[in-house]
Amino acid sequence: DADVTQTPRNRITKTGKRIMLECSQTKGHDRMYWYRQDPGLGLRLIYYSFDVKDINKGEISDGYSVSRQAQAKFSLSLESAIPNQTALYFCATQGLDTQYFGPGTRLTVL
Amino acid sequence: GDSVTQMEGPVTLSEEAFLTINCTYTATGYPSLFWYVQYPGEGLQLLLKATKADDKGSNKGFEATYRKETTSFHLEKGSVQVSDSAVYFCALKSGGYQKVTFGTGTKLQVIP
Numbered sequence: 001d002a003d004v005t006q007t008p009r010n011r012i013t014k015t016g017k018r019i020m021l022e023c024s025q026t027k028g029h030d031r032m033y034w035y036r037q038d039p040g041l042g043l044r045l046i047y048y049s050f051d052v053k054d055i056n057k058g059e060i061s062d063g064y065s066v067s068r069q070a071q072a073k074f075s076l077s078l079e080s081a082i083p084n085q086t087a088l089y090f091c092a093t094q095g096l097d098t099q100y101f102g103p104g105t106r107l108t109v110l
Numbered sequence: 111g112d113s114v115t116q117m118e119g120p121v122t123l124s125e126e127a128f129l130t131i132n133c134t135y136t137a138t139g140y141p142s143l144f145w146y147v148q149y150p151g152e153g154l155q156l157l158l159k160a161t162k163a164d165d166k167g168s169n170k171g172f173e174a175t176y177r178k179e180t181t182s183f184h185l186e187k188g189s190v191q192v193s194d195s196a197v198y199f200c201a202l203k204s205g206g207y208q209k210v211t212f213g214t215g216t217k218l219q220v221i222p
């Protein structure tokens with residue numbers, strides 16, 4: 001089984017809808033991250049969490065919120081989706097040096 | 111702040127050709143440096159890393175040397191295969207910070 005899982009893998013939604021992307025990990029890591037990937041822009045950090053009680057904004061947090069329900073679970077929400085949030089979203093955990101990524105969620109906002 | 115600059119792609123090579131993907135960085139202190147690879151439809155995975163100057167990271171025939179004097183971490187492979195077709199990301203992690211800064215990625219396509 002994969003160490004980092006994301007659900008859903010694909011989602012199409014409409015402008016203004018609330019969307020939640022979920023991430024679960026079995027690596028036992030405290031540190032978790034949400035990124036978005038856009039062509040030509042690489043990965044940009046949305047939010048990160050060093051433990052259940054420590055959540056921090058990344059470089060592009062506007063329009064997003066997160067919840068760290070447990071060490072193993074870190075969810076990303078789009079309160080009111082807009083078309084420029086169409087992207088590939090990745091969750092990751094971090095060990096000593098290495099980040100471990102989930103398979104990604106492809107989100108399309110119409 | 112920290113930044114990573116890598117060569118733009120796409121890079122198209124014939125099988126068995128030599129590969130170089132350039133990466134330079136700006137960071138405070140002494141960062142750890144990484145190359146991650148993203149195969150089609152998958153998340154990123156660590157390819158190799160180096161944690162101090164002059165270290166060489168290597169994996170699956172790929173190599174990169176941490177060059178502090180030129181602030182570079184270029185990725186090389188002597189003979190690429192079709193299965194190496196992927197997007198390659200250079201990245202760094204500074205000192206005590208737990209955030210990783212990624213480059214924009216370089217797409218490699220290897221043709222038979």
